[in-house]
Amino acid sequence: MKQRIMALSRKKWFSMAVWIFALVCVWEIGASVVAGTKRSPENILPHLYQIAVAAFSPEPVSAGMSAAAVVLTSAGATLLRALLGFACGTVLGFALALLMQLSGIVEKLVFPYLMLIQLIPVLGLAPIILSITGDINQSRIVIAAVLSFYPVAANTLAGFQSVEKEKYDLMYTYAARKSVIYKKILIPSAIPYFFTGLKIAAPMAVTASILVDTLQGDGGLGCMLSQSLKHAMSIYVFWLIVFFSAFIGIFSGYLMGRLELLVSPEKRKPRKAQKRKGN
Amino acid sequence: MSGKEEKEVEISIRDVGVAFCDNAGNHVQALTGVNLDIYKGEFVALLGPSGCGKTTLLRSVCDLQEVTEGEIRISGKTPGEIRLEQKFGFVFQQPVLLSWRTVKKNVELPLEIMYYSKADRSKRADEMLQMVGLSDFADHYPGQLSGGMQQRANIARAFGLRPDILLMDEPFSALDEFTKEKLHMDLLQIWSETNKTILFVTHNIQEAVLLSDRVCVLSPHPGRLSAVVDIDLPRDRTLEMKETAHFNELVSKVRNSFEGGSV
Numbered sequence: 001m002k003q004r005i006m007a008l009s010r011k012k013w014f015s016m017a018v019w020i021f022a023l024v025c026v027w028e029i030g031a032s033v034v035a036g037t038k039r040s041p042e043n044i045l046p047h048l049y050q051i052a053v054a055a056f057s058p059e060p061v062s063a064g065m066s067a068a069a070v071v072l073t074s075a076g077a078t079l080l081r082a083l084l085g086f087a088c089g090t091v092l093g094f095a096l097a098l099l100m101q102l103s104g105i106v107e108k109l110v111f112p113y114l115m116l117i118q119l120i121p122v123l124g125l126a127p128i129i130l131s132i133t134g135d136i137n138q139s140r141i142v143i144a145a146v147l148s149f150y151p152v153a154a155n156t157l158a159g160f161q162s163v164e165k166e167k168y169d170l171m172y173t174y175a176a177r178k179s180v181i182y183k184k185i186l187i188p189s190a191i192p193y194f195f196t197g198l199k200i201a202a203p204m205a206v207t208a209s210i211l212v213d214t215l216q217g218d219g220g221l222g223c224m225l226s227q228s229l230k231h232a233m234s235i236y237v238f239w240l241i242v243f244f245s246a247f248i249g250i251f252s253g254y255l256m257g258r259l260e261l262l263v264s265p266e267k268r269k270p271r272k273a274q275k276r277k278g279n
Numbered sequence: 280m281s282g283k284e285e286k287e288v289e290i291s292i293r294d295v296g297v298a299f300c301d302n303a304g305n306h307v308q309a310l311t312g313v314n315l316d317i318y319k320g321e322f323v324a325l326l327g328p329s330g331c332g333k334t335t336l337l338r339s340v341c342d343l344q345e346v347t348e349g350e351i352r353i354s355g356k357t358p359g360e361i362r363l364e365q366k367f368g369f370v371f372q373q374p375v376l377l378s379w380r381t382v383k384k385n386v387e388l389p390l391e392i393m394y395y396s397k398a399d400r401s402k403r404a405d406e407m408l409q410m411v412g413l414s415d416f417a418d419h420y421p422g423q424l425s426g427g428m429q430q431r432a433n434i435a436r437a438f439g440l441r442p443d444i445l446l447m448d449e450p451f452s453a454l455d456e457f458t459k460e461k462l463h464m465d466l467l468q469i470w471s472e473t474n475k476t477i478l479f480v481t482h483n484i485q486e487a488v489l490l491s492d493r494v495c496v497l498s499p500h501p502g503r504l505s506a507v508v509d510i511d512l513p514r515d516r517t518l519e520m521k522e523t524a525h526f527n528e529l530v531s532k533v534r535n536s537f538e539g540g541s542v
């Protein structure tokens with residue numbers, strides 16, 4: 001019996017199930033306490049089934065749309081921009097890392113100040129970008145790009161710098177040209193680090209885009225979120241968005257992991273012959 | 280090798296010294312006053328205890344290490360010029376494999392860099408993997424191989440290149456006895472077929488005697504060439520030669536040439 005449990009605990013889905021179960025328990029205990037003590041418990045912590053009911057109820061909450069429809073349409077607006085910004089940030093981040101690797105001067109000039117971008121709070125940066133671009137969609141893209149840019153650039157640069165001296169020595173004996181060394185050694189070495197950057201950046205781009213939404217009443221997840229909080233529509237829209245964005249955030253990170261496996265076959269676990277002992 | 284007068288000096292090492300400055304600013308003399316002529320097509324073994332500068336000498340020959348005294352000439356050119364002509368192959372002491380490439384793709388790496396056609400690369404790599412006994416692992420990644428298997432892939436990569444000058448830094452020391460003996464014979468086979476120059480670092484006396492035309496014995500502190508022993512065993516060496524009296528005589532001769540006795 002004990003062995004069984006040990007074997008089970010090594011499975012990935014098992015630990016995930018335990019976590020989800022624990023979270024649901026804590027949530028429900030909290031919800032019960034809140035329900036017993038507060039006057040409008042759904043504003044603080046509703047029961048999970050109430051949120052589920054809200055997700056599937058066809059009752060219109062805003063402009064004739066059901067809660068789920070509101071979330072999904074506004075998600076489209078936000079996530080598309082998050083994705084665009086993320087893509088731009090990724091490309092720029094990789095390019096800058098390459099530039100810093102190619103030129104020590106660029107690295108010394110740029111790298112210390114890159115961190116500053118990261119230190120400016122998005123809440124402060126967003127209105128500035130909005131007033132410059134004057135367009136909420138462009139601002140979403142720019143903010144998502146700014147936030148994804150740094151983790152990608154910093155991680156990719158670390159990847160370039162992780163290449164051992166022995167590999168340079170090997171390429172030196174072949175008298176390989178610089179472009180060949182980049183193509184065959186440096187860029188492949190940086191790929192795992194690049195993906196670490198992507199895994200950090202992807203959820204950040206989503207969060208950033210939602211934050212930018214709250215600045216203007218033009219739709220988007222963040223906008224609905226604040227309207228719902230201000231009781232302009234059912235509070236359950238808020239809860240749905242919370243869950244939905246959490247899911248998207250986690251999913252975006254997961255997606256990057258899958259993408260990495262696609263790009264780097266050596267990271268795939270070799271399919272071992274299943275050892276099964278009857279017990 | 281017949282008649283000395285036919286031999287053409289390929290690598291000429293003149294009064295070579297290499298000094299390092301370590302982090303504490305101390306001066307370390309890794310090599311001093313090394314004089315050696317290596318002939319075209321010769322198989323030379325560099326033998327010596329750990330830290331006597333074998334790797335340093337090998338690295339100096341292929342321009343990985345600058346000499347601080349004297350000079351090295353290869354066919355009248357500097358090591359740097361020869362390197363740019365892509366005439367070196369170097370088997371490092373540690374297998375330097377690229378983890379994101381399969382074993383076969385690792386073997387193909389230098390061939391890619393030197394613009395061999397895809398078909399040639401594949402054929403050459405298959406032959407070499409067959410030779411080192413890794414055919415079944417061609418599509419594995421280095422991370423899935425044992426240390427000895429990685430080293431065999433490393434050797435296959437250097438053999439596949441067929442460089443004019445092959446520099447090998449203790450290529451077989453991580454291998455088991457059986458694989459080692461097989462690869463000794465394979466190395467000699469490749470060498471006799473292609474007639475390239477080989478500089479082979481080892482600290483195994485038997486190995487040095489079995490493989491080489493000459494054994495160069497290095498001594499430490501500071502690293503210097505203390506003796507050169509001609510190995511006059513007939514060519515087409517076989518593993519059985521190890522049993523002969525003459526082989527053992529040569530081994531003793533090399534052992535006795537170490538300053539201060541045994542290694």
Ligand SMILES: Nc1ncnc2c1ncn2[C@@H]1O[C@H](COP(=O)(O)OP(=O)(O)OP(=O)(O)O)[C@@H](O)[C@H]1O
Binds near residue numbers: 502
């Ligand atoms: N990059 C370096 N910086 C400082 N000292 C070095 C450097 N490389 C080698 N040395 C010194 O030079 C000496 C010779 O080193 P080398 O690596 O050539 O020895 P080796 O004969 O190859 O030894 P082993 O059999 O252990 O590989 C050593 O004393 C070592 O400390």
Ligand SMILES: [Mg+2]
Binds near residue numbers: 333334372448
């Ligand atoms: Mg060495």
